[in-house]
Amino acid sequence: xxxxxESGGGLVQPGGSLRLSCAASGLTFSxxxxxxxxxxxxxGLEWVAIINQDATxxxxxxxxxxxxxxxxxxxxxxxxxxxxxxxxxDTAVYYCATYSTRSGWLDPWGQGTLVTVSS
Amino acid sequence: xxxxxQSPSSVSASVGDRVTITCRASQGISGSLTWYQQKPGKAxxxxxxxxxxxxxxxxxxxxxxxxxxDFTLSISSLQPEDFATYYCQQxxxxxxxxxxxxxxxxx
Numbered sequence: 001x002x003x004x005x006e007s008g009g010g011l012v013q014p015g016g017s018l019r020l021s022c023a024a025s026g027l028t029f030s031x032x033x034x035x036x037x038x039x040x041x042x043x044g045l046e047w048v049a050i051i052n053q054d055a056t057x058x059x060x061x062x063x064x065x066x067x068x069x070x071x072x073x074x075x076x077x078x079x080x081x082x083x084x085x086x087x088x089x090d091t092a093v094y095y096c097a098t099y100s101t102r103s104g105w106l107d108p109w110g111q112g113t114l115v116t117v118s119s
Numbered sequence: 120x121x122x123x124x125q126s127p128s129s130v131s132a133s134v135g136d137r138v139t140i141t142c143r144a145s146q147g148i149s150g151s152l153t154w155y156q157q158k159p160g161k162a163x164x165x166x167x168x169x170x171x172x173x174x175x176x177x178x179x180x181x182x183x184x185x186x187x188x189d190f191t192l193s194i195s196s197l198q199p200e201d202f203a204t205y206y207c208q209q210x211x212x213x214x215x216x217x218x219x220x221x222x223x224x225x226x
């Protein structure tokens with residue numbers, strides 16, 4: 001069974017930094033694109049970032065470009081999201097998910113980790 | 120960026136009802152459209168991919184159709200476990216974008 005487990009969320013002050021991790025198991029991790037999606041409290045889903053299998057390609061939503069960096073370590077079956085210059089509007093549950101380039105779906109998803117940006 | 124517009128934003132329905140949700144893309148995306156179901160406090164669950172292909176394990180009362188800019192998710196006979204929020208997502212180009220969601224509530 002494929003399992004994705006996020007960690008690293010918490011309370012951070014505006015302007016601060018946080019690094020999220022997502023540990024994968026039950027799949028050949030190095031074969032998959034990996035993505036982060038967030039959901040602000042009571043709001044809809046917002047795609048954040050994606051990285052290809054060998055970390056040679058990354059894409060971001062405009063609102064996080066220059067502040068967030070996605071990376072991966074295939075030896076550790078993990079993907080990361082380094083978040084800097086955090087703003088109140090970055091407050092959300094952050095999910096990692098595998099991405100199928102063939103079908104365009106995000107599946108499966110982790111359980112999510114909550115990031116709260118507040119003073 | 121491709122904008123995805125879902126309607127309605129919410130719908131009240133009874134068990135056994137047929138429910139239809141629409142998703143419109145701001146530009147043509149061929150068949151690159153995915154539907155998810157999300158229940159409170161849970162991660163989204165993949166229902167339909169490539170506009171009309173049912174994910175393994177998803178009940179056959181769910182169906183999807185459409186191509187280009189207009190897409191539909193239908194639930195043929197609503198069951199108690201189907202009360203949730205549904206999202207569409209385009210995969211034609213980055214950034215990936217989601218519709219605003221449709222909450223299916225109990226009437």
